Amino acid sequence: MSGDGSCATLPWWYNDVGTNMLNPSLDMQHVLCGKRKKKIPGNKPILFIALYPSGIVNNEEQKYHWAFLIGPKKEKSAHVPGVRCHVKNVPRPTPHGRAVEWTYEESKLHNVRTSNSLLIRVVIGKVVDMERLLDTIRNVPLVQNDRMWRCCTWCADVLAALERDGQALGTAVLDWKRIQKVARHYAGAKTAQGRFAAGNSMDKPKPTWDMLKDKETVA
Template sequence: MVSNKKRLYIALYPSGVARNDERKYHWGFLTGPKIEDEEEVPGTRYHVKNHPIQGWVYEERHVTNVQSTVTLLARILIAKIEDERRLVASFRNTPVVQADPNWRCRAWVRAVLASIKRDGRAVGTSNLSWAEIEPLARDYVAKKAESGRYGVSQIENMNQPKPTWDMLEDKEIVP
């Protein structure tokens, strides 16, 4: 029997603070099906965002297409989901820090990865190492930017699937 477990991705978006390498990207998670052979592939986005009045807030939102959410730069496949309920509990229960002015979305992503790893049952085959994920993701998006993937000439491709790297098989699955 072929497994059809949902997938967990790290998602990178532009943060609007391009002058600061550490804060260059907004980090979050996407979940979606293993098979992505339809034009629109529904899934869910999980992230924290800095709201002007409320400060940092957790958000989970259904998306119509995990391959190409608004402003998505790239996805990094990091895990096969075993127990989605446990995974979502890790997202929801990871603290959102208000008191530290240097705390950002990437700190939350790193904390979620540690929570998933501690749980041990939310995902199966996976790479949850922030020390490996962060540099790979940054390098991947930088190379795509250098190649012109996000340039003005690519506007007609805005709704096309975004670049996706599979850390489980160490290969690009969407250029």
């Protein structure tokens, strides 16, 4: 993530998101829980699927790490604050040594458009209720000790939960198979074009495909 500490004017929903990651019940304060929750201002948040390198290079199915990003619709500033929601494997001690378990992580980003490891973003929905969106994401169960359950499985479970809820998002694409196909194809195409090759600036806004408009918005 961009760590220079510089930010554009923060969107109203950003200030009280992720203020206490160890206790999600404390995350939402008056900005999202008060009257303002009923009407989101003009620069409404957007929900993205984001792909990062997983570190696995010999397995096409597992070559990406999948996450959700939330950021403002209008990205005119040099630094665009946002939020990342994802699950990751965290080592933990056990009586028999060390093991890993899936942990949910919610992080503020100084710039939701770029980071050193971000590959691509795909717009999948317009947020109409931020508190409900985050509550839904946080409450999706994590499955431990199952090698078939990974970050992409969790993303699919989140989308299914959002579809069942039906109130957190407005216009949205929630079909996981369709999203996964588009994201993989787009990441592959940008890789083939040399977009992530050495020498390209890692600070540039990362390639973005909008599934709601069916077009590329950042090349």
